[in-house]
Amino acid sequence: IIERMAGVVSSQGAKYVMLNAPRSALxxxxxxxxxxxxxxxxxxxxxxxxxAVHAVCQEAVxxxxxxxxxxxxxxxxxxxxIEKMM
Structure with a gap:
């Protein structure tokens, strides 16, 4: 249960970002x-x-x-x- 709670806490303020990018700018x-x-x-x-580039980012930044x-x-x-992250 501690691991589950930590997953919720670690995801607070985080966003999952997806974007397309030119290979030359990767x-x-x-x-x-x-x-x-x-x-x-x-x-x-x-x-x-x-x-395609996928990353977890903090909303504040x-x-x-x-x-x-x-x-x-x-x-x-x-x-x-993001709801949960483990």
Whole structure:
């Protein structure tokens, strides 16, 4: 039960961020994203020049970094709430 409670507490204020990024900007974009470990990077279907990037970010810093992500080439940015995280 302690582990479950810790999962709820650790997710407070966190958001799950998904975005598309040009491969050429991947290093810059992943450096901008504050996350829990390394972000997940996946190829986009039918696109050799772009990838999908998923990361857990704290809400307090996300809006501060949104403009930097867009300036680096990020698009289709989605922000979702997190209920629990283990």
């Amino acid at each position: 290093a810059e974009i992943t450096a901008i994203l504050p996350g829990a470990g390394a972000p997940t990077v996946m190829p986009l279907a039918g696109r050799d020049d772009a990838v 996300f809006w501060e970094t949104l403009e930097r992500l867009k300036a680096a080439g990020a698009s289709a940015i989605l922000v979702l709430p």
